[in-house]
Amino acid sequence: MRLSLSSSPLLLFAARAQAFRTAGFRPARGQGWSVLWGRPGDVLAEETLRALGPFQRVNHFPGTWEMGRKDRLYRSIAAARRAKGGSAFDIVPRFFLLPTDEGAFRTELAHNPGHTYIAKPVASSRGRGVRVLPDAAAALAAGRLAGECVVQRYIEDPLLIDGFKFDLRLYVAVTSLDPLRVYVHEQGLARFASRQYSSSAASYCQRRRHLTNCAVNRCCPGRRQSGPKPPQGADQGAGGAGDCSSSSDEEEEGPGGSGSSGGAASKWSLARLRRRLEADGASWGAVWEQVCDLAAKALIAAEPRLGVCARAASHHRGSFFELFGMDVLLDARLRAWLLEFNTTPSLRVESRVDARVKGAVVADLL
Numbered sequence: 001m002r003l004s005l006s007s008s009p010l011l012l013f014a015a016r017a018q019a020f021r022t023a024g025f026r027p028a029r030g031q032g033w034s035v036l037w038g039r040p041g042d043v044l045a046e047e048t049l050r051a052l053g054p055f056q057r058v059n060h061f062p063g064t065w066e067m068g069r070k071d072r073l074y075r076s077i078a079a080a081r082r083a084k085g086g087s088a089f090d091i092v093p094r095f096f097l098l099p100t101d102e103g104a105f106r107t108e109l110a111h112n113p114g115h116t117y118i119a120k121p122v123a124s125s126r127g128r129g130v131r132v133l134p135d136a137a138a139a140l141a142a143g144r145l146a147g148e149c150v151v152q153r154y155i156e157d158p159l160l161i162d163g164f165k166f167d168l169r170l171y172v173a174v175t176s177l178d179p180l181r182v183y184v185h186e187q188g189l190a191r192f193a194s195r196q197y198s199s200s201a202a203s204y205c206q207r208r209r210h211l212t213n214c215a216v217n218r219c220c221p222g223r224r225q226s227g228p229k230p231p232q233g234a235d236q237g238a239g240g241a242g243d244c245s246s247s248s249d250e251e252e253e254g255p256g257g258s259g260s261s262g263g264a265a266s267k268w269s270l271a272r273l274r275r276r277l278e279a280d281g282a283s284w285g286a287v288w289e290q291v292c293d294l295a296a297k298a299l300i301a302a303e304p305r306l307g308v309c310a311r312a313a314s315h316h317r318g319s320f321f322e323l324f325g326m327d328v329l330l331d332a333r334l335r336a337w338l339l340e341f342n343t344t345p346s347l348r349v350e351s352r353v354d355a356r357v358k359g360a361v362v363a364d365l366l
Contacts, residue, residue, distance in 0.1 A: 004033035019359045023366035035366070039344055040064050049313045060343065061177070061320045063309025066302045068324075068343030070150045071097050071122040073302060080301035089301060091294050091338045095152035097122075098145055105151060109137045116154040116204070119145060130211060132204035155337060156199055159330040161276060163196040167212040167339065168270070168328040171361045172295045175321045177307045184295050184326075185364065187357045190273040192266040193217060214346070217266055269353050282334055290336035295326055298338060323365050 003025040020026075025035065033056065036043050040060045049062070066072045074095055081089040096105040117136040121129040132154055133139050145151065158165045171185040194217040195209040203209050207216050268276075274284045310320055325345025329337045347362065349355045 004028045004036045019362035020366065022359075022363045025366060035059065044313075052314050052316060052319050054316045056319065058320050059322060061174070061306055061310050061322050062313040063306045064322060064343045065123075066305045066309070067298070067341040069123050070120060070340055071148065072305075073298065073341060074150060076301040076305065077298065080297070089297055091297055093153040093155060093337055095150055098147075098149050098151055102140075105136075106140070109140070113137075116156055116201075117151050118154040120150045120152075122148045122150055128215075130207075130213075132210050134201040134204050155329055155331050157332040158197065159332050159334065160197055161192075164192050164266075165197040165210065165212060166190045166192045166268075166273075168273075168291070168330070169345070170291060170295070170326040170328060171345065172299075172324040172326045172341070173321065173365050174299060174324065176318060177303055177310055178317075180299060180303055182296055182299050184292050185361050186270070187360050188270040189353070189357055190268040190270065191217075192268070194266055214267065214350075218350075267351070267353060269357055287330065287334060287336060291328055294328060294336060294338045298326070298341060321365075323361070 003020055004027070028034075031051070035057045036048070037059045043058050043060055044062055044064075048058075052058070066076065074092060074097065077089055077092060094108075096102075096108065098105065115136075117133045119129075119131045119133055119136075119139075129149075131139075133151070136145075136151065139145055160166075167190070169189040169191055171188055173183040173185065175181045175183070191212045191214055193209055193212050195206060197209055198206075211217075277287070278284055314320070322343070323345065325342035327339040327342070329339055331337065347358050349358060
């Protein structure tokens with residue numbers, strides 16, 4: 001099988017060339033390729049789609065931004081909620097899309113004062129432009145919510161590990177829209193904030209307490225706090241959450257550790273997180289069932305629009321597949337909330353846990 005890269009050869013390094021070789025692929029030039037791998041703007045060009053053969057596959061769906069843009073995904077979820085009724089699609093925190101929903105948001109603020117909100121640009125990533133709003137009414141009045149953004153209830157009681165907030169980065173593969181086939185990889189990452197969490201209003205401007213994006217917490221100058229403790233018997237000799245200097249292949253970095261990679265953000269594998277949660281008496285099975293439910297419902301909600309785009313782009317069935325990064329937050333009651341889907345999840349390798357998790361994900365996908 002032959003793999004064509006639409007962009008820089010650095011992509012092979014980022015996704016670990018070994019993963020492609022393990023899956024049986026080798027680089028191709030010209031039109032003799034089986035899989036075209038790149039960013040949506042590169043691989044979904046009209047001339048590329050017109051020339052697709054029946055056995056060629058592209059690693060993005062036309063219309064992929066129906067998942068990757070927060071406003072479009074949230075609109076699809078809202079439409080599914082209205083169509084199905086009940087709480088079946090109650091999978092994201094209460095939200096408003098500004099400026100369209102500004103009137104409804106003002107009504108919400110008038111009837112429910114005292115809530116904290118979080119504002120996110122509709123088409124940004126890596127935590128850019130994200131703000132926690134302890135006084136959303138004042139921010140709205142001052143014009144600080146101008147432009148397109150999603151404003152939603154902030155989850156003020158996240159599940160913490162030794163005082164640190166974290167989210168889950170799950171890898172979701174979609175190999176078909178008709179019928180819909182969705183796979184959630186058993187490996188993933190828990191990404192930690194690099195400052196211990198605080199619910200005080202004064203702390204909300206401190207992004208590294210409240211945002212878990214790796215880009216926000218990478219190279220944090222004061223990361224040597226006491227981080228989460230590993231579960232009993234887990235990753236022994238691998239460098240604890242605050243001591244990541246071991247050369248073991250099981251090395252993982254937790255909040256407060258500097259790690260061998262120098263600039264790596266704080267993260268655990270899902271396997272390590274599972275051991276810790278089970279050691280604390282939580283049911284990982286219940287968490288994982290919710291995670292899979294979120295992935296399925298998000299794709300069910302967006303599939304009508306995605307399907308139209310895919311059918312219009314190619315006459316061949318099964319021309320597209322995609323690997324999404326799904327971000328999920330657990331609250332203190334172990335309820336899982338969908339935050340967003342990423343159309344080009346980072347495959348950058350910064351640490352051994354990245355190499356192990358992302359390498360397995362790419363190889364299994366291919």
